[in-house]
Amino acid sequence: MTNNLHQPGTAHATADDALNAPDGRTLHALRVAGWLAAERLEVWRVAGAGPVLARLADAGLVRLVKSPRGEMYGLTPDGTARATALLATWLERAAADETAAAVGALAAFEGHDATLKQLVTDYQRQGAHGVGERLAAFHEAASEAIDAVGAAHPLWESYPGRLRSALAHVHRGETDYVTSPLVESYHTVWHLAHRDMRLLREGLTP
Known part of the structure; x- marks a missing residue:
């Protein structure tokens, strides 16, 4: 499928790629949803989310909590800032x-x-x-x-x-x-x- 907002370019393509990459998709999904179990990220087109979440947690962008619903992931303040910046960069270049x-x-x-x-x-x-x-x-x-x-x-x-x-x-x-x-x-x-x-x-x- 051809997406209206995913056209090739230079700076725009770089911003689009960053937002659409597994790390960017994960940060964006957590910004939208708040808290998600790792397996729920699959519907956000993040396959095999475990390594992605581990990498983002090591970077201080994602945190894990144990809840009655199991292990849930959410953004840290730095993660929220990073997710916001990714979308803002895309908007600036679109x-x-x-x-x-x-x-x-x-x-x-x-x-x-x-x-x-x-x-x-x-x-x-x-x-x-x-x-x-x-x-x-x-x-x-x-x-x-x-x-x-x-x-x-x-x-x-x-x-x-x-x-x-x-x-x-x-x-x-x-x-x-x-x-x-x-x-x-x-x-x-x-x-x-x-x-x-x-x-x-x-x-x-x-």
């Missing part, structure tokens, strides 16, 4: 039409946000009956905006597939995949994508 495409993708995505929030509220109040059909209808209506997000930047390319995967779980009767934060649920992935894109927009704000 062409105006590239950042405009990303902001446009966010605007289209946000146009469906209130509808999903209402669907989730109804599900929490009324139970699981019919939620699969309602979520499928929502996904179909939002599919163009979702695909635009995936095409806008390599860091976002996993979101459409992750949302489709969550929807498939719901179709199989696994209703945890509607909202649960303990799995890659539809609402969780949607929230992460929204936060991810908002971080980019915030980076564009003077």
